[in-house]
Amino acid sequence: MKIRNYIQVKTVxxxxxxxxxxxxxxxxxxxxxxxxxxxxxxxxYKDCTVIDIFPVEALHGxxxxxxxxxxxxxxxxxxxxxxxxxxxxAPILAEACGAVGSLQTRNRATIGGNLANxxxxxxxxxxxxxxxxxxxxxxxxxxxxxPMTAIFTxxxxxxxxxxxxxxxxxxxxxxxxxRYDYVKVGRRKVLSISRMTVATLLEMDNNGVVTRFDMxxxxxxxxxxxxxxxxxxxxxxxPSEQDIIxxxxxxxxxxxxxxxxxxxxxxKQPVCRNISERSLRKLFADILK
Amino acid sequence: MxxxxxxxxxxRKPYTVETDPGKRMLDVLREDLGLMGTxxxxxxxxxxxxxxxxxxKAVTSCLVLAGQMQxxxxxTIEGMRDDEIGRVIQECFVEGDAVQCxxxxxxxxxxxxxxxxxxxxxxxxxxxxAIAGNLCRCTGYIPITNAIEKAAKTLAK
Ligand SMILES: Cc1cc2nc3c(=O)[nH]c(=O)nc-3n(C[C@H](O)[C@H](O)[C@H](O)COP(=O)(O)OP(=O)(O)OC[C@H]3O[C@@H](n4cnc5c(N)ncnc54)[C@H](O)[C@@H]3O)c2cc1C
Ligand code: FES
Ligand code: FES
Numbered sequence: 001m002k003i004r005n006y007i008q009v010k011t012v013x014x015x016x017x018x019x020x021x022x023x024x025x026x027x028x029x030x031x032x033x034x035x036x037x038x039x040x041x042x043x044x045y046k047d048c049t050v051i052d053i054f055p056v057e058a059l060h061g062x063x064x065x066x067x068x069x070x071x072x073x074x075x076x077x078x079x080x081x082x083x084x085x086x087x088x089x090a091p092i093l094a095e096a097c098g099a100v101g102s103l104q105t106r107n108r109a110t111i112g113g114n115l116a117n118x119x120x121x122x123x124x125x126x127x128x129x130x131x132x133x134x135x136x137x138x139x140x141x142x143x144x145x146x147p148m149t150a151i152f153t154x155x156x157x158x159x160x161x162x163x164x165x166x167x168x169x170x171x172x173x174x175x176x177x178x179r180y181d182y183v184k185v186g187r188r189k190v191l192s193i194s195r196m197t198v199a200t201l202l203e204m205d206n207n208g209v210v211t212r213f214d215m216x217x218x219x220x221x222x223x224x225x226x227x228x229x230x231x232x233x234x235x236x237x238x239p240s241e242q243d244i245i246x247x248x249x250x251x252x253x254x255x256x257x258x259x260x261x262x263x264x265x266x267x268k269q270p271v272c273r274n275i276s277e278r279s280l281r282k283l284f285a286d287i288l289k
Numbered sequence: 290m291x292x293x294x295x296x297x298x299x300x301r302k303p304y305t306v307e308t309d310p311g312k313r314m315l316d317v318l319r320e321d322l323g324l325m326g327t328x329x330x331x332x333x334x335x336x337x338x339x340x341x342x343x344x345x346k347a348v349t350s351c352l353v354l355a356g357q358m359q360x361x362x363x364x365t366i367e368g369m370r371d372d373e374i375g376r377v378i379q380e381c382f383v384e385g386d387a388v389q390c391x392x393x394x395x396x397x398x399x400x401x402x403x404x405x406x407x408x409x410x411x412x413x414x415x416x417x418x419a420i421a422g423n424l425c426r427c428t429g430y431i432p433i434t435n436a437i438e439k440a441a442k443t444l445a446k
Contacts, residue, residue: 005290006310006356029354036313036352037333050311052356078346102422103400105334107346108353 001039002046003027010055012167016141019163022049026162030054030074031108033101034117059112059167062086071169073112077124078103080111089173092180092201096127099184099197112166115148118223120155126199126218127182128169129226136168145170152223178203178212181279185271194219196268198275200283202234208287210234215251215280217272221258227251239284248276297361300368310356315339317355318365326366326395330424337423340396341365347403349422364402366395374405378440385436389427397423401437411441 004024009015019026027048029035039045053059059074062083069089071080080086081098100106100114100123114122115135125148133148139161148169151158160166174180178201185196197218203211213234216226233247252273256265281288292307299322306321318324318341330336332351339350342364369375378401381387388394397420404411404419411419416437417430425433 001311001313001354003290003311006293006354008356008359029357031352032354032357033334033352036354040332045311050354050356052354054357055360101334102337103403103419104337104340104347104349104422105352108343108348 001036002043003039003050004045004047005049006052007049008052008055010057012056012058012138012165013141015051015053015056015165016138016163018049018051019165020140022051024049026051028053028116028165030110030113031076033105033109034113034119053165054110064089064173067173069171069173071111071171073166073168074110076107077101077109077111077114078106081106086171090131090171091174092127092182092199093124093131093171095182096124096184096197096199099123099182099194111169115151115169116158116160116166118152118156118158120222121194121219123184123194123197123218125224126197126216128171129216129218129224130180130199130201130214131171131174132214132226133172134170135166136170138165138167139163143167149224149226155222174201175203179283181283183275183279185275196220196271196275198272198279200276200279202283204287208238210237210239215247215276217251217254220255220268220272225254225258227254230254239280239287241288244277244280244284244288247280248273251276293356295355295358297358297363299363300365300371308355310354312355313351314341314343314353314355314358314363315350317358318350324365324367328392328395330392330396335424336393337396337400337420338393340399340423342399342403345403345406347400347419347422364399366398369398369402372402374440374444375402377443378402378405378437381436381440381443382433385432385439387428387432387436393423393425393427397425397433401440404437405441405444409441409444411437413438 007018025048029052059072062071062085077097077100081094086094114124128148181200183198200215202213213231252269296305328338330338334349334352341350400420
């Protein structure tokens, strides 16, 4: 692809310096699995200084604090899907990352790139939404923290400036009692761009009363979303079959409400309803008995 | 943009090439180095024909920028004959009729190689998982899965 300049950096500081020194537009390059596909069209990057951050070691890997997992933005989907900390404290994310593309794609594609690319079909978004993940974003050496869902403005658009670097994805550690389910619907078993993902995370007390509930649909809305009204439908209750049917209906009704009526609505709405019911029945199997 | 010098280890030998870092790794292999074994099918990461091993991992070389080859260790199909695992996989592909037109074969062999390097005793499901990013329009995949299974067994002896 045509580019103006290529700079490889090995530290976050070097990224900021390169971003400051560049005249004209810059493009951050991580795994390149979105950039190289976009770059095939219309010389989109011909005026860009490409800053390759994949070699920045500090942006790779997962570590933990008392309450958080800190995932480096350049950690690949394959690495996240096998990471012992992620599998222990946020297994829904391990599953979502394992559902991305093929092994070859997952070996290269990063979680930071998945978010910054802002495709509504990005597989990690629904999982990160129900996990209430946050992003650490650095501009010119200054860091800020934002909710993951806050950076997206519309499909393929974020509010990130060109010199904003996502450095870390912060994921609250989940207790072992948290139940989750992640479903991806695509056209081909692997390597398909999601038509829909449904991510659910919940916790109950010893009496089967729901203390926390988040459920969302991905690849369906212009950006990742959480629905407090849907969460409120189950929190404080010991769910019945009727509640499950009600939640699945309410969630699938969000599709025409938010995304408008499209050609796909007639397909997506019942699929969402069925998957949601199935997911909830599985998660509450012992309560519904 | 103008050329830069890229140094890397390819098939266990050091190389330095002067090339446009905005090219794809696939083009550096085929055009700059004349290594035609790595194939281009789709050019967008979906067929696996261009699979190579980059720093120990199977990746699609159509989605790696040339600049990203700097300091890397790369293995391509051309490096397979000097490697026991690579040689055995190739023999099992030929003997097991896992090759028809052959266009997809280098990509499958690189995926199989990456698998057997990491997991010398894969189950059939693990084999299928490892080659799920490679498309073949001739064989129907069963001979390919069999060949990889046989290669693993042969190597274990
Ligand atoms: C064959 C194929 C199959 C795929 N299948 C799936 C799938 O099933 N599910 C799915 O979700 N995606 C899929 N994708 C899309 C892609 O692989 C993912 O979105 C991937 O996570 C992008 O990461 P990357 O590191 O390759 O990003 P890059 O291509 O390097 O970058 C993507 C965008 O993010 C920006 N960026 C990258 N890192 C940062 C950062 N740290 N801070 C700020 N901006 C940054 C870049 O400037 C660019 O705009 C697929 C792609 C291909 C080619
Ligand atoms: S040519 Fe690279 S995956 Fe098809
Ligand atoms: S042998 Fe022809 S595509 Fe696989």
